[in-house]
Amino acid sequence: MQGEAVISQSVDPSVTFEMAGVSFLREGRALLTGLDLCVPERRVGIVGRNGSGKTTLARVLSGLVVPDRGSVRVCGVDVAEDRKAAIRTVGILFQNPDHQIIFPTVEEELGFGLLQAGASKPEAARQVAGILAHFDKSHWAKAATHQLSQGQKQLVCLMAIIAMAPKVVILDEPFSGLDIPTRAQLTRYFDRINAALIHISHDPEALRGYERVIWLEDGRIRQDGAATPVLAEFTKHMTDLGGHDDISDLAG
Numbered sequence: 001m002q003g004e005a006v007i008s009q010s011v012d013p014s015v016t017f018e019m020a021g022v023s024f025l026r027e028g029r030a031l032l033t034g035l036d037l038c039v040p041e042r043r044v045g046i047v048g049r050n051g052s053g054k055t056t057l058a059r060v061l062s063g064l065v066v067p068d069r070g071s072v073r074v075c076g077v078d079v080a081e082d083r084k085a086a087i088r089t090v091g092i093l094f095q096n097p098d099h100q101i102i103f104p105t106v107e108e109e110l111g112f113g114l115l116q117a118g119a120s121k122p123e124a125a126r127q128v129a130g131i132l133a134h135f136d137k138s139h140w141a142k143a144a145t146h147q148l149s150q151g152q153k154q155l156v157c158l159m160a161i162i163a164m165a166p167k168v169v170i171l172d173e174p175f176s177g178l179d180i181p182t183r184a185q186l187t188r189y190f191d192r193i194n195a196a197l198i199h200i201s202h203d204p205e206a207l208r209g210y211e212r213v214i215w216l217e218d219g220r221i222r223q224d225g226a227a228t229p230v231l232a233e234f235t236k237h238m239t240d241l242g243g244h245d246d247i248s249d250l251a252g
């Protein structure tokens with residue numbers, strides 16, 4: 001990582017995340033540019049158009065990719081430098097649970113991360129039983145993961161993350177392809193999570209009541225502030241853009 005950005009981040013574990021001078025490039029193109037953020041809030045929304053850099057930001061925050069410039073701390077942990085601590089600190093729920101689920105039964109899926117983290121088999125089994133009971137889903141233990149609905153799979157992924165007791169959970173468009181009742185049910189589960197939430201969404205409604213919303217555009221921060229005014233401005237801008245045709249333009 002280059003040191004030219006002013007990296008004056010604290011290691012304050014109560015700050016959800018901080019970034020200083022973060023830029024991320026791929027194939028000579030900047031996907032994120034010069035992001036400076038200090039976010040003590042515990043319910044944070046990220047919005048922006050398709051391709052604005054939201055998932056890239058999520059991957060940087062979880063330490064899955066390392067920025068070309070700048071640095072990132074999540075709850076005081078340098079997620080690029082300390083991968084072990086990053087895995088304990090941040091859990092990420094992706095858009096498509098089929099990309100996340102690998103085991104044939106729910107209990108095996110939930111136990112995997114715990115075993116990887118060093119829990120003994122009996123300890124992992126005890127914790128899996130605990131997390132299933134917490135979500136009122138003890139009867140799911142032996143269920144075949146491939147037979148679950150998309151919403152049920154998404155909940156299994158969420159339980160697998162919560163089992164690891166991360167301090168921060170990143171939700172990357174978790175409602176894609178889910179019907180309204182399933183979204184409402186998952187929202188209630190999200191509300192009960194003790195960890196700080198960073199929720200990427202195209203739906204302003206999903207972020208109502210959040211403490212802060214960050215609006216990305218072309219990998220830069222377009223607006224950042226209290227949810228109500230940022231979401232109002234974002235919604236107006238998206239509605240205005242919807243009146244034009246910019247999807248017929250091809251790059252290159």
Ligand SMILES: Nc1ncnc2c1ncn2[C@@H]1O[C@H](COP(=O)(O)OP(=O)(O)OP(=O)(O)O)[C@@H](O)[C@H]1O
Nearest residue numbers: 026027031048049050051052053054055056057173
């Ligand atoms: N590995 C990669 N190599 C090159 N370009 C990439 C790579 N990953 C993402 N991009 C590009 O970076 C830009 C930002 O992608 P990203 O997935 O972060 O956007 P997003 O805001 O999450 O979009 P969406 O709302 O459609 O999910 C896009 O133009 C995408 O094509």
